[in-house]
Amino acid sequence: MPLLKDSEIIADTWLRLEDNASVPATGDIIVPFARLLAEFGKLSKRRGRVGIEFPNAERAEVLESFLPALSLVALPFPKFADGRAYSQARQLRQLGFAGELRASGDVLPDQLAFMLEVGFDTFEITTRFSPDIWRRTAQGLSLSYQPVKQQKRLHVWRERQLRGERSCRA
Amino acid sequence: MYRYDEFDHRFVAERVAQFRDQAERRLSGELTEEEFKPLRLMNGLYLQLHAYMLRVAIPYGTLSARQMRRLADVADKYDRGYGHFTTRQNIQYNWIKLEETANLLAELSEVEMHAIQTSGNCIRNVTTDHWAGAAADELADPRPVAELLRQWSTLHPEFSFLPRKFKIAVTGAPNDRAAVKVHDIGLRMHANDKGEHGWEVIVGGGLGRTPLIGFTVRNFLPEADLLTYLEAIMRVYNLHGRRDNKYKARIKILVHELGEENFRAEVEAEFNRQTKLDVEVEQHELERISAYFAAPDFEVLPKRSADYEIAFARNPDFAQWVRSNIAAHRRDGYAIVNISLKPEGGIPGDATSDQMRSIADLADRFSFDEIRVSHHQNLVLPHVKQDDLYKVWKVLRANDLATANIGAAGDIIACPGLDYCTLATARSIPIAQTISRRFADLNRQHEIGPLRINISGCINACGHHHVGHIGILGLEKKGVEYYQITLGGSSATDASIGTILGPGFSGDEVPDAIETIVKTYLDVRKGGDETFLDVIRRAGHAPFKEALYAPAQRQ
Amino acid sequence: MTVTEIGKALTGNRLYDGEVVFLTRTGIWSETIDAAAVALEPLSQAALEKRGEAAVANNQVTEAYLIDVERRNGRVRAQHIRERIRALGPTVRQDLGKQSDGTGGGFAAHA
Ligand code: SF4
Numbered sequence: 001m002p003l004l005k006d007s008e009i010i011a012d013t014w015l016r017l018e019d020n021a022s023v024p025a026t027g028d029i030i031v032p033f034a035r036l037l038a039e040f041g042k043l044s045k046r047r048g049r050v051g052i053e054f055p056n057a058e059r060a061e062v063l064e065s066f067l068p069a070l071s072l073v074a075l076p077f078p079k080f081a082d083g084r085a086y087s088q089a090r091q092l093r094q095l096g097f098a099g100e101l102r103a104s105g106d107v108l109p110d111q112l113a114f115m116l117e118v119g120f121d122t123f124e125i126t127t128r129f130s131p132d133i134w135r136r137t138a139q140g141l142s143l144s145y146q147p148v149k150q151q152k153r154l155h156v157w158r159e160r161q162l163r164g165e166r167s168c169r170a
Numbered sequence: 171m172y173r174y175d176e177f178d179h180r181f182v183a184e185r186v187a188q189f190r191d192q193a194e195r196r197l198s199g200e201l202t203e204e205e206f207k208p209l210r211l212m213n214g215l216y217l218q219l220h221a222y223m224l225r226v227a228i229p230y231g232t233l234s235a236r237q238m239r240r241l242a243d244v245a246d247k248y249d250r251g252y253g254h255f256t257t258r259q260n261i262q263y264n265w266i267k268l269e270e271t272a273n274l275l276a277e278l279s280e281v282e283m284h285a286i287q288t289s290g291n292c293i294r295n296v297t298t299d300h301w302a303g304a305a306a307d308e309l310a311d312p313r314p315v316a317e318l319l320r321q322w323s324t325l326h327p328e329f330s331f332l333p334r335k336f337k338i339a340v341t342g343a344p345n346d347r348a349a350v351k352v353h354d355i356g357l358r359m360h361a362n363d364k365g366e367h368g369w370e371v372i373v374g375g376g377l378g379r380t381p382l383i384g385f386t387v388r389n390f391l392p393e394a395d396l397l398t399y400l401e402a403i404m405r406v407y408n409l410h411g412r413r414d415n416k417y418k419a420r421i422k423i424l425v426h427e428l429g430e431e432n433f434r435a436e437v438e439a440e441f442n443r444q445t446k447l448d449v450e451v452e453q454h455e456l457e458r459i460s461a462y463f464a465a466p467d468f469e470v471l472p473k474r475s476a477d478y479e480i481a482f483a484r485n486p487d488f489a490q491w492v493r494s495n496i497a498a499h500r501r502d503g504y505a506i507v508n509i510s511l512k513p514e515g516g517i518p519g520d521a522t523s524d525q526m527r528s529i530a531d532l533a534d535r536f537s538f539d540e541i542r543v544s545h546h547q548n549l550v551l552p553h554v555k556q557d558d559l560y561k562v563w564k565v566l567r568a569n570d571l572a573t574a575n576i577g578a579a580g581d582i583i584a585c586p587g588l589d590y591c592t593l594a595t596a597r598s599i600p601i602a603q604t605i606s607r608r609f610a611d612l613n614r615q616h617e618i619g620p621l622r623i624n625i626s627g628c629i630n631a632c633g634h635h636h637v638g639h640i641g642i643l644g645l646e647k648k649g650v651e652y653y654q655i656t657l658g659g660s661s662a663t664d665a666s667i668g669t670i671l672g673p674g675f676s677g678d679e680v681p682d683a684i685e686t687i688v689k690t691y692l693d694v695r696k697g698g699d700e701t702f703l704d705v706i707r708r709a710g711h712a713p714f715k716e717a718l719y720a721p722a723q724r725q
Numbered sequence: 726m727t728v729t730e731i732g733k734a735l736t737g738n739r740l741y742d743g744e745v746v747f748l749t750r751t752g753i754w755s756e757t758i759d760a761a762a763v764a765l766e767p768l769s770q771a772a773l774e775k776r777g778e779a780a781v782a783n784n785q786v787t788e789a790y791l792i793d794v795e796r797r798n799g800r801v802r803a804q805h806i807r808e809r810i811r812a813l814g815p816t817v818r819q820d821l822g823k824q825s826d827g828t829g830g831g832f833a834a835h836a
Contacts, residue, residue: 059409061443081208081291083331087408090328094444110192110209117327133195140188143181145321147448148328156177156321157448157455164454197741199784217787219811220822221743250821265821267742517817588807589815599817649805677835 004123007135012124014051014072024048030074033058036066044069051100056084060091067097075120077105086118090148093119109137116152117144171234171540172317172462174282182279185286185325189213190272197269212292212330214285215271218592222266225288226278230298230316230340231259231543235530238541240281242526248274253526255511255519257583257634258337259297259543260288264590286324291332293323293404298340299347300544303463304506304552306498309359310367312342314460315396321455322397329404333411334419336404337376349545349661351375351384352637354421355403360390368392373403373433374425377631381667382422385430387437393456394449395441402441410436466538466553471503475556488563490612491574499553507537507551507562508544510573510581514610515603518584519547528569536562545634547583548576578615579623579688580606583634587627587644588651594627596644596651601625601680608681609688618688621702622660637661639703640687641668642680653680657687657714658706671711672719683718690717730796734761735773736808737786745811745823746786748776754785757828758801758812763794800831809834 003012014028023029023039023046030051036043043050051072054063063073073092075085089101103115104124112123116138125134144153174182189209196206210216214225226241233241241261245253248270249263256262266274278284288295296319303311319338323329329336341348342359350356356372368390375384391399407421410428425433482489497506509529511519521529533541533551536558542550554562566572575581582605585591587598602625609615624638628645635641641656652674659668675683691702694713706714735748736758746754747761755761764770770791777789793804803809812830814822823829 081331082413083291083329084409084413086328086331087405091405108205110205111331114325114327114330129200133200136191137188140191141181141184141325143177143184144327145181145324146326146328147451155451156181157451159177160175160458161451161454164458197784203740203781203787217738217743219807220745220814221738269741588810589817594807597816599815603817646806651806 001124002127004125004134005121007131007138009131010122016053028071030072040066040069051102053104054088056082056088060088060095063092063097064095067092067095067099070097070099072100072102073097074102074104074124077103077107077111080106080108080111082106086114089115089118089120109133112137113141117146117148119148171232172229172313172459178282179279181324182282182284182286185213185284186272186275186279189275193268193272208290210268212287212290213271213275214288215266215268216289216592218264218586218590219588220590221264222268222271223590224263224266224271224274224285225256226261226263226283226285227288227295228260228283228543229320230296230302230313231300231545232302232313233541233543234281235534235539235541237281237283238526238530238533240278240283242523242530244274244277245523245526247277252520252522254517254586255521255543255547255549257545257547257585257632258288258295259300259545260295261543262586264586289335290330291334291336292330293326293332293336293338296320296323296338296340297348297353297545299343300542300548300550301347301497301506301552302342302542303465304499304504305343305345305347306500307345308343308500309361310342311463312340312348312357312359314456314463315357315393316340317459317462318397318452318456319400322400328401329408332404332408333413334416334421336407336421338400344663346661346663346665347544349634349637349665351665352377352381352634352661353384355400356384357396362390366392369396371399371403373437374422375665376420376422377634377636378420379417379629380420380422380426381631381636382426383665383667384422385425387430387434394453397452398444398449399437399441402437402444406433406436406440466540468501468504468553469555471501471555471557473502475503475559478556478559481560485560487567487574488560490616491563491572492559494574494578494612494616495572495576496559501553503556505554505556505559507554507559508576509549509551509566509571510575511548511571512575512581512606513570513573514580515607516570517599518582518602521549525569525571528565529571532562532565546576546581548581574612575615577620577622578612579609579618579621580612580615582606582623582625583638584625585627585633587625587633591627593630594644595629595646596627596653597677598625598627598633598642598644601642601644601653601677604681605684608685617698618692619698619701621688623684624659634661635659636667637665638668639706640684645674651677653677655680655683655687657711658703660703669711672715686717687714690714727797730763730765732763732765732794732796733770733773733791734758734763734794734801734803735777735789736761736792736811737777737780737789740784740787743787748773748780748789752776754780756823758794758803758830759799761794761801763796763801764791802830802832806834 028049049071053074339348339353340357352375358370371388372384537551582602584598584602588594622639625642626633626635637659654674656668750762813824
């Protein structure tokens with residue numbers, strides 16, 4: 001599955017481990033959240049980075065104490081219309097998570113701009129759409145009204161305030 | 171009125187370009203209908219029975235003359251010379267072509283209008299009191315906050331794929347004209363002892379399949395916390411609202427299933443966790459917006475205008491119109507003019523392009539360039555000098571816009587129903603038309619007094635039938651339309667949900683049934699001061715049931 | 726003598742403008758219900774549905790579905806009021822839609 005980052009297709013260096021697949025000694029791995037809970041000691045001692053796939057139904061707060069040990073959190077979109085992962089992404093960023101946030105599942109070009117704004121970095125995509133469309137939809141809007149911390153776009157309100165201050169001084 | 175700055179213009183221009191790209195990808199077949207549908211809906215474009223329908227946002231129901239003229243031009247150029255004003259204070263065009271929609275949106279953007287989020291599972295167009303900034307009873311104009319909410323909710327990256335649609339209403343007056351208790355979130359302004367304004371936050375009201383009155387989650391939220399608190403509510407809803415059944419997906423069901431206390435606890439916990447949004451930036455923005463809503467340059471006028479009183483005394487038609495369509499203004503010598511879009515036998519909420527232009531001209535000349543849309547599907551000229559009322563009335567009358575029936579039996583709310591709407595189970599407009607003809611006599615309407623008749627063509631309740639004093643819901647059985655009548659609803663400060671009276675009626679029987687209900691009311695009331703709603707609340711359904719159903723049973 | 730044939734017709738809305746259309750015998754989409762192919766047998770109805778799926782796949786119409794109709798004297802009447810309204814236009818604006826431009830069906834919505 002192609003992986004998109006900054007509008008480019010990049011190589012995916014992470015290995016996804018299913019529920020009972022054995023853990024390789026080295027290399028970057030993504031495990032289900034349940035395995036993180038069950039095997040945290042073992043996983044944190046190995047060489048290589050650890051990421052998890054975090055279910056939509058779990059509360060972000062439960063991850064708080066694990067976050068320093070995690071380099072990646074993948075949030076699934078079971079259907080593109082199921083928007084829980086947008087909230088989870090923002091919650092994780094608000095909890096201070098600075099690692100890679102990855103969108104998986106039903107990731108479509110026209111939702112990309114929203115995902116970027118709430119803090120996603122990488123996107124597991126299908127080959128159905130051309131790279132050109134992904135680039136276009138990522139860059140379609142240059143402004144945002146929301147004071148979202150991860151802001152990729154210009155925050156309109158902040159800009160206005162800055163300009164207001166500048167014109168006051170002038 | 172709010173005016174776009176360069177950022178707002180750029181934002182909407184980019185959004186139009188984005189939609190143009192999406193529509194082109196659909197027309198070329200790159201996108202399937204399933205993929206495109208949510209994208210077009212997020213831009214207010216539905217596919218209805220006869221064509222595409224475009225719902226254009228009229229944020230908090232406020233329009234300038236220039237915007238109204240553009241709405242008229244769009245009606246002529248892209249539609250069939252008319253538009254339909256809705257219970258969400260928006261306007262809908264019924265005969266739109268997909269291939270022309272992006273051009274239409276580009277023309278709207280020139281007058282600072284758009285169709286963003288007039289549909290879809292996102293935060294919809296924010297509605298408010300249609301007399302905001304003019305009403306005599308108002309604490310403060312709620313529109314600066316409504317505009318702040320418009321911007322905050324516009325393509326909000328976190329809240330664009332909610333479990334279901336989300337509607338917010340705001341009022342700054344103690345008399346609720348914005349139906350805040352039947353919205354997903356209703357905000358009602360209060361003042362504390364120090365004279366500071368804050369917000370009562372009401373959550374979980376709504377109509378549709380499960381009509382519910384909202385509950386107050388916070389009594390007095392300081393203004394500076396507003397957006398952070400709203401984000402907390404939205405987040406709780408986005409994460410925990412049901413997604414397994416679209417009829418149980420509104421926030422009211424979540425509130426209901428969690429219980430009010432648990433819901434409140436969830437919201438408060440999320441609120442406390444939230445890194446406070448950038449309050450300073452937000453307050454700066456609110457101040458910037460507020461400047462646009464400064465009161466217009468009202469003249470200092472005597473309380474009463476001599477010209478107006480002479481006309482009032484001489485012309486009984488004018489006097490009747492004044493009594494029913496004029497409301498008290500906060501400034502001496504001014505009046506609020508309510509324009510009825512409910513002529514006898516007309517289609518509720520429809521206006522021709524010529525009517526729109528004549529109203530735009532009136533707003534230009536007599537109302538500081540302002541027009542409002544009410545959720546009763548009427549229009550308002552909010553700031554008219556009493557001196558000018560007679561002139562305004564004459565122009566309105568020449569354009570079939572001066573029916574003196576605001577708040578009376580002829581002022582019927584009706585959704586488009588099966589004549590246009592693909593979800594409908596029955597027609598609603600023809601029912602409104604026959605009732606309005608039946609009650610055509612204005613003297614009789616005024617004798618009856620305040621009466622709110624609301625009609626929906628299906629359980630989605632766009633015609634707000636649950637909160638009509640008399641509600642009519644169109645249903646179908648084996649391809650035949652029939653209508654269920656509810657009594658006792660209200661969307662005002664004393665909001666209540668109407669309850670079903672008894673077995674339904676065929677379309678032909680409805681006007682007689684309404685007639686019987688009204689006659690019964692007139693018989694039972696203890697004088698002209700006891701309104702229809704008062705009687706229902708005092709005497710219940712029994713006398714009405716008896717009058718409607720007993721004769722049939724006796725036969 | 727009037728012969729009434731009872732069967733199904735295929736309808737949809739045209740993608741580029743939303744116009745209500747009906748599939749004809751020759752496989753084109755017509756704006757008038759009277760031109761609709763009426764399939765009397767389950768087999769021919771299934772064949773119509775297949776052509777509908779193809780028309781959705783190649784983006785002629787947004788959706789295609791069968792409706793119950795009867796043909797009388799060469800005119801086609803939809804059984805359900807909703808479809809009769811689609812075949813004519815709004816009952817409250819008879820100056821608009823198919824009923825006004827000569828492509829309307831021959832049967833009133835209510836009746
Ligand atoms: S209430 Fe039903 S019929 Fe009326 S406009 Fe809404 S969805 Fe359509």
